[in-house]
Amino acid sequence: MKKIITKSLSILGFTIPIFGCGGLDMYGTPSATYEVKGKVCDTDGNPIKGIKIALQDNATDPNPYQIAESQSLENGDYKISNTTFPRSKLYLSVEDVDGTANGGEFEEQTIELDFSKVEATGDKEAWYNGTKSLEKHIVMQEKSDEAQE
Numbered sequence: 622m623k624k625i626i627t628k629s630l631s632i633l634g635f636t637i638p639i640f641g642c643g644g645l646d647m648y649g650t651p652s653a654t655y656e657v658k659g660k661v662c663d664t665d666g667n668p669i670k671g672i673k674i675a676l677q678d679n680a681t682d683p684n685p686y687q688i689a690e691s692q693s694l695e696n697g698d699y700k701i702s703n704t705t706f707p708r709s710k711l712y713l714s715v716e717d718v719d720g721t722a723n724g725g726e727f728e729e730q731t732i733e734l735d736f737s738k739v740e741a742t743g744d745k746e747a748w749y750n751g752t753k754s755l756e757k758h759i760v761m762q763e764k765s766d767e768a769q770e
Contacts, residue, residue, distance in 0.1 A: 653741065653750035655711060656702035657734060659758045661693040663725065668697025669761055671723045675714040676701050680731050685712070692718075707750050709737035715759055727761035 661672045672693040679685040688711070689703035701713075711734045717727040734755055741751030 649748045651707050651748045651750060652704050653707045654702060654704045654743075654752040655688070655708075655736065656700070656752060656754040657711075657713065657757055658698070658700040658754070659756050660697040661699060661715070661759045661761060662697055663727070663761055663763070667724070668695070669693060669717075669723050669725075669727070670695045670697065671717075671719045672699070672727070672759075672761065673714075673716045673718045674699050674701055674759075675716075676703060677712045677714050677731075678705075678708065680712040680733065685714075687714075710735055713757065713759070715761070717761070726764045728764050730759075730761075732757065732759065 676688040677685040691701040713732040745751040
């Protein structure tokens with residue numbers, strides 16, 4: 622009986638690497654890195670610092686999932702990136718969070734970003750789809766007197 626079990630196990634031991642557990646099995650979640658950079662300016666082209674910029678998965682959801690968040694620098698430049706599930710569209714939520722400290726009060730806005738035609742770069746192995754980058758300059762509109770009250 623012991624010989625039968627030993628032979629059976631040795632046969633199984635040699636066949637598992639050949640027929641099972643091959644290199645085709647992958648585990649994980651597909652992902653891609655999304656990068657957006659640009660400059661935030663007023664309508665006269667002056668840079669605006671301290672504008673909150675959030676990368677979101679949805680524009681219509683009252684509580685969208687924020688993938689990443691950043692703020693514009695002194696010269697108006699911003700850069701935001703994160704790795705998430707592959708999507709063709711993401712959204713930038715742009716908000717003046719410091720009131721008049723940056724030279725005025727500006728309207729909130731949501732900007733659609735279409736990544737469907739952006740070619741991914743970098744390592745694109747297995748579940749990872751590489752990095753997709755866009756440049757998006759943002760022009761902020763000052764709030765009207767009625768909206769500030």
